Amino acid sequence: MRKLLIPLLAAFGLLAGTATATAAPTSGVNDYSCAPSAQHPEPVVLVHGLGANGPLNFATLAPTLASHGYCVFYLTYGTGILGPTVGGLRPMEDSAAQLSAFVDEVLAATGAAKADVVGHSEGSTVPAYYLKFLGGAAKVAHFVGFGANYAGTSLDGLATLANLLHLGPVLTGVGCAACTEYLPGSAFLTKLNAGGVAVPGPTYTNIVSKYDTVVTPYTSGVFTAPNATNIVLQDHCSADFTGHLGQAIDPNVASFVLNALDPSSAVQCQPFFDAGA
Template structure:
């Protein structure tokens, strides 16, 4: 039997998340309460896009997330920089409150379709920009590809998206060894089953190419992702695609799957660059203070 070794790498990453959370809390405007969101312009349907930021930004939460908790850091960050920011809930299951993104992903994409129409009607804008975390960075691609979203969207920014599915660190590869497990997963939480690498949903989504014409795509990934595995499965191929590894911007950043989309201000800076490339500034470790 091999001697036990302390999981130092996992401990270091956990500490990194705590430190980033503290930084996000201490920097003004990095955190907001749900009741505070409308007064700050987040989900404020009276907000009109400016000449500097002519498109509303729609934030798309990840699996088990919701329209508030996933965006307590990024939404105020963008509002404070002059964007009209909105967020939706999708993929709800009957009898499961608070935790969303569990329903069939094609149905979730239809919810996004209706929500974008609502935002465009309220703001008077012709197009929106989408920013999504995890499933929220991948699911909009179905909307763009199959539901006519390409005519209404300028850019999609995916933060740790599972664009080609995930093995969940190999755990999903064990499903065939447990009779009935795959069927149970599909019936109980189809949104999870759809995200397994090689699923029928993933095969359909990526058949014929990753992208559609007329949309700019940005993927921001972390090599410490323990949910989207391997992390390279998030990369996209095609024109107008920018794949960004967080550690290429800041080698000291140990953010994993949750932190990269919720509290990491280095990532927030990169998102802002993707939304406004004409005024982009270098993203570095110092971006946590910007």
């Protein structure tokens, strides 16, 4: 299990500290000349998690989506005192505004009427705010969040993430406005959940794991709405023990993402083990 965790952290640039958010994009990703196909008319915007960045969080999922014929884009948002390689630190309202501008940029470049948004961890919360309060519902067809989080997490959950990412006090409050907003009952979460997270228009797919020790409880990533589908990994793939970070490279998560974007995609569960949170 440790053998799977080490390359995952390396992929996030969290062991050696040498990877950068400006690393060369994976082939087929952030190609502003990409023309969406009739089969996949919406470009896909990928939104990374807390303490991560676009190129590294989606080193696996981005090329997977591109190989299935999607125009794929990602950004790094919410950077702060740790520089351009560590995102998601700023207030989530600010990050949602940054996402809004990026979606507009992608739509203008591709000529598409709407985009699909897929996010990991904070990459579910920020888009949810964008959809509800910044006009995103009119511009997004499908929204998928994995390792999703709409109701916050405990201090233990934030501490677990900080320990895994070797970011110490930054992800437990100092220099991380988003961390404070993630505490249950925060003004941000109260506003997001008032009247329900979902708004009419987009479809919502929430993917969570019972073994998530960062989003605690893991049920913070699900909600009930007429246009929402909740997927607990272990309810469908019982041999999948993936936690929080591992969902970024989990083939089962990738299958559920593909199916949410195009229901004709088959979901075939594979055993996958992860020692991470």
